[in-house]
Each structure stands twice: as C-alpha cells, then as structure tokens.
Amino acid sequence: MGEKEERVMEGGNGNQRSSFSQPWRSRRQNLASNALHQSKVSNFAQRSTPSNTSTTGYASTSSFNESQDHDAPRSSDSGPIVGTCPYMCPEGERVQREKLRDLTVFERLNGNPGKSSSALAVKKFCRTISSKDVQASDLRPLAVLEDTLNFLLSLLESKEHLFEVVHDFIFDRTRSIRQDLTMQNIATKKAICMYEGMVKFHVVSHYKLWCSVSDPKITSMRHLNMEQLTKTLASLFNLYEANRISNYVHENEAEFCSLYVLLHLGSHSKPMGEPLSFWFSHVSAPILKSKEMCFARRILRSFRLGNYKDFFCTAAAQATYLQYCIMEPYINEVRALALSCINFGSYKLHPYPLFDLSKHLMIKESDLESLCNSCGLETCTDESGNKLLPTKQSTFSHPKGGFQSYSFLGLQEYEGQI
Amino acid sequence: MAYMNMSMGEAHRRITDYLNRFSDAVSSQDGASFKSLFALSSNSPFLLSLADAVALFHDANRLINQSDSYSQFSDILLPLLRSVQNYKQGDFVEAYLAFEKTANAFIQEFRNWESAWALEALYVIVHDIRVLAEKADKELASTGKSPEKLKGAGSFLMKVFGALAGKGSKRVGALYVTCQLFKIYFKLGTVHLCRSVIRSIETARIFDFEEFPKRDKVTYMYYTGRLEVFNENFPSADYKLSYALKHCNPQREANIRLILKHLIPVKLSIGILPNHRLLEKYSLLEYSNIVLALRRGDLRLLRCALQDYEDRFLRSGVYLVLEKLELQVYQRLVKKIYIIQKQKDPSKAHQVKLEVIVKALKWLEIDMDVDEVECIMAILIYKNLMKGYFAHKSKVVVLSKTDPFPKLIGKPVNS
Numbered sequence: 001m002g003e004k005e006e007r008v009m010e011g012g013n014g015n016q017r018s019s020f021s022q023p024w025r026s027r028r029q030n031l032a033s034n035a036l037h038q039s040k041v042s043n044f045a046q047r048s049t050p051s052n053t054s055t056t057g058y059a060s061t062s063s064f065n066e067s068q069d070h071d072a073p074r075s076s077d078s079g080p081i082v083g084t085c086p087y088m089c090p091e092g093e094r095v096q097r098e099k100l101r102d103l104t105v106f107e108r109l110n111g112n113p114g115k116s117s118s119a120l121a122v123k124k125f126c127r128t129i130s131s132k133d134v135q136a137s138d139l140r141p142l143a144v145l146e147d148t149l150n151f152l153l154s155l156l157e158s159k160e161h162l163f164e165v166v167h168d169f170i171f172d173r174t175r176s177i178r179q180d181l182t183m184q185n186i187a188t189k190k191a192i193c194m195y196e197g198m199v200k201f202h203v204v205s206h207y208k209l210w211c212s213v214s215d216p217k218i219t220s221m222r223h224l225n226m227e228q229l230t231k232t233l234a235s236l237f238n239l240y241e242a243n244r245i246s247n248y249v250h251e252n253e254a255e256f257c258s259l260y261v262l263l264h265l266g267s268h269s270k271p272m273g274e275p276l277s278f279w280f281s282h283v284s285a286p287i288l289k290s291k292e293m294c295f296a297r298r299i300l301r302s303f304r305l306g307n308y309k310d311f312f313c314t315a316a317a318q319a320t321y322l323q324y325c326i327m328e329p330y331i332n333e334v335r336a337l338a339l340s341c342i343n344f345g346s347y348k349l350h351p352y353p354l355f356d357l358s359k360h361l362m363i364k365e366s367d368l369e370s371l372c373n374s375c376g377l378e379t380c381t382d383e384s385g386n387k388l389l390p391t392k393q394s395t396f397s398h399p400k401g402g403f404q405s406y407s408f409l410g411l412q413e414y415e416g417q418i
Numbered sequence: 419m420a421y422m423n424m425s426m427g428e429a430h431r432r433i434t435d436y437l438n439r440f441s442d443a444v445s446s447q448d449g450a451s452f453k454s455l456f457a458l459s460s461n462s463p464f465l466l467s468l469a470d471a472v473a474l475f476h477d478a479n480r481l482i483n484q485s486d487s488y489s490q491f492s493d494i495l496l497p498l499l500r501s502v503q504n505y506k507q508g509d510f511v512e513a514y515l516a517f518e519k520t521a522n523a524f525i526q527e528f529r530n531w532e533s534a535w536a537l538e539a540l541y542v543i544v545h546d547i548r549v550l551a552e553k554a555d556k557e558l559a560s561t562g563k564s565p566e567k568l569k570g571a572g573s574f575l576m577k578v579f580g581a582l583a584g585k586g587s588k589r590v591g592a593l594y595v596t597c598q599l600f601k602i603y604f605k606l607g608t609v610h611l612c613r614s615v616i617r618s619i620e621t622a623r624i625f626d627f628e629e630f631p632k633r634d635k636v637t638y639m640y641y642t643g644r645l646e647v648f649n650e651n652f653p654s655a656d657y658k659l660s661y662a663l664k665h666c667n668p669q670r671e672a673n674i675r676l677i678l679k680h681l682i683p684v685k686l687s688i689g690i691l692p693n694h695r696l697l698e699k700y701s702l703l704e705y706s707n708i709v710l711a712l713r714r715g716d717l718r719l720l721r722c723a724l725q726d727y728e729d730r731f732l733r734s735g736v737y738l739v740l741e742k743l744e745l746q747v748y749q750r751l752v753k754k755i756y757i758i759q760k761q762k763d764p765s766k767a768h769q770v771k772l773e774v775i776v777k778a779l780k781w782l783e784i785d786m787d788v789d790e791v792e793c794i795m796a797i798l799i800y801k802n803l804m805k806g807y808f809a810h811k812s813k814v815v816v817l818s819k820t821d822p823f824p825k826l827i828g829k830p831v832n833s
Binding site (some may be wrong): 275276287309340341347348350356 | 647728741799
C-alpha cells in the first residue's frame with residue numbers, strides 16, 4: 001500500500017539501455033511533487049550508470065547480462081511481480097541443493113553437507129535466469145529480503161571461518177538479493193537501506209581482501225568485489241535520485257558520494273568509466289558542501305598535489321571507517337611518494353630521522369623501517385640509537401608484490417576491525 | 419488556431435506543393451532545396467504553415483498516394499508530415515517518434531543514392547533528431563516518465579555513421595555525425611561512449627581527417643580536446659583545443675569563448691598565462707584572479723578564486739585541473755622570497771629558511787606549520803619545480819645556484 005513501486009535497473013547498462021527501461025507507472029503522474037523530481041531522476045540515472053569498460057578488465061558483457069536479466073517480469077495486466085517466498089531460500093531450490101549436496105558450510109544443518117533448513121539456506125544468485133521463467137514463489141518479498149540481508153551481514157562477525165570464505169558466500173547471496181529486488185522493481189527507501197548495507201559489505205571486503213594481496217585467488221576476488229562495489233554504488237545513487245523530493249539529501253548519501261570520490265584515488269583509477277571531473281559537474285550543492293564530501297575532496301587534492309603531510313593529518317583527523325577502508329590501498333602509495341621525495345631532495349649529509357617522518361606519515365616507526373626496506377631503501381642508526389634514512393639512495397623502487405598493510409596512527413580503532 | 423483561417427483548398431494546395439518540392443528535389447538531386455524540407459527546428463514559416471495545413475487537412479495519406487512521384491516515398495513523407503504538425507503543436511514526444519520513423523526510412527533511400535547529393539539533408543535530419551529528442555525527453559521527464567529518446571537518437575546516429583563509413587563521397591559526412599553524437603553523449607553523461615566513435619574516425623583507413631569540412635574538424639577537436647582535459651592529458655588537450663581555436667571562425671565569438679574556457683586551464687597547467695585583454699574580450703574573467711595568483715605566488719588568492727567560481731569550474735569540469743595549480747603558486751612564492759633575499763644579500767639568497775615561508779603564508783592568512791612547508795618543498799623539488807635540497811635539521815631549503823626555478827615552458831608538471 002505505502003510502497004512506491006518504481007522501476008530501477010540494477011546498475012544499468014550504459015551502452016544500450018536507460019537505467020529506467022520502461023515508462024513509469026501511470027499513478028506516478030498524480031503525485032505533483034514527483035513531476036518536479038523525475039527530471040532529476042532520469043538525468044542522474046543516466047549519468048551514474050557504470051561503464052562497460054571497468055578497470056577490472058573483466059568482460060564487460062558478462063557483468064551486464066546480470067542487469068539485463070533483471071527486466072521486471074510483467075504479470076498479466078500492470079504491476080510488476082510480487083514475490084511470495086517466505087523463506088531465505090525457495091523450498092524447491094533448497095531441496096534440490098540438499099540432494100545435490102550443493103550447500104555451503106553456512107547452510108549445513110549440524111555440518112551435514114546434505115541437509116539444510118529454512119533457517120540456514122539462502123537463495124543462490126542465478127546468472128541465467130530469464131524474467132519470463134520467474135515465479136512469484138521463487139521471489140522473496142521485501143520483508144524477507146531485509147531479514148535475509150541482516151542474517152548475511154551478521155555472518156561477518158563470525159570468527160569461525162576465514163574471511164575469504166565468508167566473503168564469497170555473502171558476495172553471492174547479496175547478489176541474489178539485488179536480483180530479487182530488481183525483478184520486483186522495489187526502489188523504496190527500504191531498498192536504499194539495503195543497498196547501503198551491501199555497499200558497506202563490499203567496501204569492507206575491499207579492505208580486508210587487500211590485506212592478503214599476494215594470493216592470486218584473492219586478487220581475482222578483489223577484482224570481482226570492486227566490480228560489484230561500483231555497480232551496487234551506482235544502483236544506490238539511482239535509488240537516491242528515485243526517492244528524491246526537491247533538494248532533499250538522504251541521511252547517508254553524502255558519505256556514499258564521498259566513497260565514490262575516494263575510489264578515484266590512485267593515479268589511473270576510473271572505476272566507473274566516467275572521468276571524475278564529469279561526475280563533479282552534476283553533483284548537487286548540499287552534497288558538495290557536506291562534511292564527508294569536503295573531506296574526500298581535500299584528501300583527493302592532497303593526494304594529487306603530493307602533499308603527504310596534509311593527506312595524513314586530514315585522514316587521521318576525519319576519516320570514517322568506510323572512508324578509511326576505501327583509502328587504505330592508497331595510503332602506502334602516498335607514504336612511498338614521501339620516501340621518494342625525501343630520498344631525492346633531502347640534504348645528503350643529514351640522514352632523515354625516522355621518528356619525525358613516522359609522525360608525518362602516521363605510521364609506527366618500526367613499520368616505517370619495514371616500508372623503507374620494502375622500497376629498497378636502507379636505514380641506519382646514529383650513536384644515540386635513533387633510526388635514520390640516508391638519502392640519495394639509488395635503489396628506490398616500489399615493491400613488486402604491492403605493499404603490505406601497515407599501522408595507521410590515529411586510526412587504530414579501525415585497524416582492530418580485521 | 420492559425421489554420422482556422424486557412425481553407426481546405428489552401429491546405430490541399432500547400433501540402434501538394436510540399437510533396438512536389440520533395441519529388442522535384444529528389445529527381446533533380448537538388449540538395450539545397452531538399453534539406454529545407456526536413457528542417458523542423460528551424461521554425462521556418464514554410465514548415466509552420468505546412469503544419470497548419472496538415473492539421474486542417476487530416477488525410478495527407480490520400481494526397482501522398484495520389485501520385486507515384488511521391489507515393490514511393492510515403493514511408494518518409496507520411497511520418498514527416500505528422501512530425502511537422504506535432505512539432506508545431508508542441509507535442510514533442512509524438513514529433514520525435516514520427517521524425518524517427520522518417521529518419522529511418524530516409525536512411526534506406528539514402529543508401530541507394532550513389533552520390534552525396536543528399537548529404538546536407540542528412541545533416542539536417544541528424545541535427546533535428548537530436549534536438550527533437552532533447553525536447554521529447556524534457557517533456558517525458560516533466561510528466562514523470564522515463565526519458566530515453568535522446569539515447570534512441572544516439573542509436574540512430576550510430577546507424578547513420580555506419581551508412582557513411584564507406585569508400586564513396588558520402589564519407590565526408592561522418593565527422594558531422596560524430597560531432598552530433600558527441601553532443602548527445604555529453605548531454606547524457608555517457609562520455610565514455612565517445613571512445614568507440616573516435617577510434618573509428620582516427621584509425622579507419624577510409625577516413626582522411628584533412629578531407630572533412632573545416633567546421634566539423636573544429637567541433638571535433640573541441641570535443642575530443644575536452645575529453646583530454648577530463649583525462650588530464652595536457653599536451654594532447656593543448657594540441658586539440660588550440661587547433662579548434664586556430665581554425666574557428668573568428669566571428670563565432672561564442673564558440674571561441676567555449677574553446678578558451680577549456681583551453682585556459684590547460685595552458686595554465688603548462689605554465690602559459692593568458693593576458694588580461696583576452697579574458698576581458700571573451701568574458702572569462704573568472705580566470706583573472708587565478709592568473710594573478712600565479713603571477714604573484716598568492717596562494718590565498720588562488721583558493722579564493724576557486725571558491726568564488728566553484729560552481730562554474732565544477733560544471734565545466736576544470737576545477738580539479740585548476741586545483742593542481744597550487745604547486746606553481748608555491749613555486750612562485752618561494753621565488754619571490756628568493757628575489758627579495760637576493761636584493762638584500764646575494765651571497766645568502768639561495769638559502770631560504772622554512773620559517774620565512776611559514777611567515778609569508780601566514781601573511782596570506784594561510785596557517786601552515788613548518789613540517790607541511792617542508793613537505794611542499796620536498797614535492798616542488800621532486801617535481802622539478804625547484805632545484806636544490808632541503809635540510810630537515812636546519813629547517814632550510816637550499817636552492818641551486820643555477821636556474822633554481824625551472825619554467826614549465828609548455829610541459830605539464832611532472833607527475
């Protein structure tokens with residue numbers, strides 16, 4: 001009754017289709033306020049769709065088949081289909097997977113690989129499902145989807161399993177949740193809440209998976225995660241627009257916009273295909289002036305100018321957890337730049353004290369020493385036992401396997417979340 | 419309603435007149451006359467009164483089928499007349515839908531015409547389909563519907579591009595279509611789609627860039643130059659936008675202004691400053707304080723200018739480029755201090771205490787501690803904006819005796 005049923009395509013295909021592939025329901029026209037904001041909806045929707053050419057290098061078509069398959073199946077007259085499945089997983093699927101012993105560790109009843117329960121089984125993402133074949137009984141209604149998502153996210157607290165295993169499961173099952181939402185054209189504020197939760201999951205995964213960067217299997221997980229992160233973020237932006245009335249800004253919208261900006265740190269990032277400058281040309285004033293956006297813009301500026309001092313001061317003073325997760329992979333890039341600068345331009349006869357440098361780079365001195373070494377730089381010690389960095393060393397180079405994770409003084413409370 | 423004053427006979431006459439012009443133009447391959455028959459958005463009195471005639475007469479179909487010379491083009495003509503009528507009545511969605519049908523039918527015929535006689539008409543159709551699509555989308559959005567006509571127009575244009583990408587004389591039209599596509603993609607915000615059509619123009623062997631009409635080359639370089647600015651490829655952006663500037667018709671001041679709006683930040687990034695007269699002439703005074711800040715080494719002025727015109731700079735996509743000019747402003751500030759010191763005591767001028775820089779910044783109401791100043795010095799040296807070294811213990815920067823402040827002279831700051 002109260003739910004506004006609107007059409008939103010997950011992610012959307014920048015090449016061929018509008019995010020809003022079909023005309024809006026006629027009852028929308030009765031709401032005068034909507035008339036004003038629909039134009040913003042459409043413009044924003046088209047602008048924020050991710051490109052086919054994501055930097056992950058993954059075959060662009062495969063990632064968009066997902067969204068194309070999500071065309072809402074029409075029931076006989078007008079409304080999109082409404083799901084009726086009361087469980088996290090449709091019974092038919094659960095029974096079949098029990099038979100095939102296709103149950104993840106999280107879904108097994110008492111560890112039995114052939115037995116699950118309605119409290120444990122969660123619907124899998126199905127790439128090949130076509131909207132024509134979908135039954136209402138296979139789709140979970142909004143309330144069930146909300147419960148499913150809460151259940152999945154609670155698994156993140158679990159210490160029993162390796163993070164990669166938990167991630168893999170939640171990655172797939174949240175994709176299925178998005179599929180159900182899209183097929184039922186649920187685009188309300190509750191959907192916003194759910195998408196925010198899912199973006200958060202991907203952001204945290206982005207950070208946690210990065211910590212074990214040397215494992216090749218995890219590298220590909222990171223690529224896939226980044227792909228879903230940007231798609232889900234783009235859908236979230238579409239939802240913000242779809243639910244916008246005049247200049248209203250949603251509660252968390254500024255923070256998620258700031259995450260989008262921070263994704264562009266790093267010399268050649270173009271996570272969504274569109275240049276950041278282009279995106280900025282359409283951001284609304286209230287978002288631009290928000291604390292979170294100001295932070296992101298300042299970090300971006302310091303990064304681009306190479307002002308490592310301001311970068312670290314600002315980050316330590318203001319970064320939220322999610323912002324930190326996005327920034328983490330670039331933090332050591334900045335530290336390495338600082339080392340390059342100091343190695344290049346600091347007075348030859350006075351090796352640079354690591355103690356001072358560690359304050360500027362918000363890093364533990366011992367970690368800084370380790371970082372120097374991994375960049376091919378030697379350190380030395382003076383008579384009083386102070387560690388120093390001799391300059392004009394010719395052996396500087398970025399570590400081949402990327403950087404490991406180091407401390408971040410001032411944001412230790414975030415590190416503890418590993 | 420204007421057409422109330424028209425008689426049925428008059429309406430009949432006008433429509434038949436139009437149809438005859440159409441068939442005459444085709445049979446004599448008269449491109450100039452032909453193109454005027456499609457120019458809806460030009461609001462020509464000729465088409466406006468045709469619209470009235472069509473509205474009054476109702477049964478244009480019968481008229482079209484009356485003669486073989488135009489019934490063979492009924493697929494083009496029938497929707498075209500509808501479109502003309504809808505356009506005048508302000509039903510832009512309907513006008514677009516009908517015009518799209520006309521355009522598609524036109525392309526079929528166009529392919530069969532050997533020579534490029536109908537190219538001008540094609541340009542008009544390509545231009546108007548975009549304009550109509552924009553109006554249609556506005557109408558859709560205002561009634562709560564999803565605006566996808568411009569996207570559709572883009573697809574149509576890709577089809578047209580395909581029809582022109584051949585060995586014949588029609589291929590010179592491809593650049594015009596490309597530019598219309600750029601306008602669509604920029605409007606839709608899908609600039610990444612420009613890449614594939616750029617690739618076609620620049621790498622396909624059938625195209626020789628020099629063969630294209632000058633006007634189209636200028637527009638093309640303007641848009642591709644802007645893309646280079648978005649991607650911060652400054653040498654490339656400089657080349658393309660400068661080309662556009664050089665070849666742009668000097669009387670098209672609005673166009674020159676647009677080109678300059680994007681070229682100036684690029685030039686600033688490579689150390690080339692415009693003079694004030696240029697900024698005045700083309701109403702680009704938002705850049706005047708930025709230029710002044712660069713000349714003076716006044717960081718506060720730069721930051722203020724960025725703030726004052728933030729909206730404008732963000733909207734044209736140059737804000738991030740301008741922000742980066744800070745490094746050059748710092749360079750200038752240190753140079754000024756150096757010059758002042760040189761006047762006082764040449765032998766010691768090349769040693770600049772970091773505290774002095776802190777004080778200079780404080781005088782500009784910028785609060786920066788000595789550690790951050792050291793960081794800035796380190797970056798300036800690293801990026802070759804300054805030659806010398808800095809001493810952490812003595813908190814001083816020691817400049818090289820020769821050429822301590824290398825000029826950029828047309829190259830961007832090292833990244």
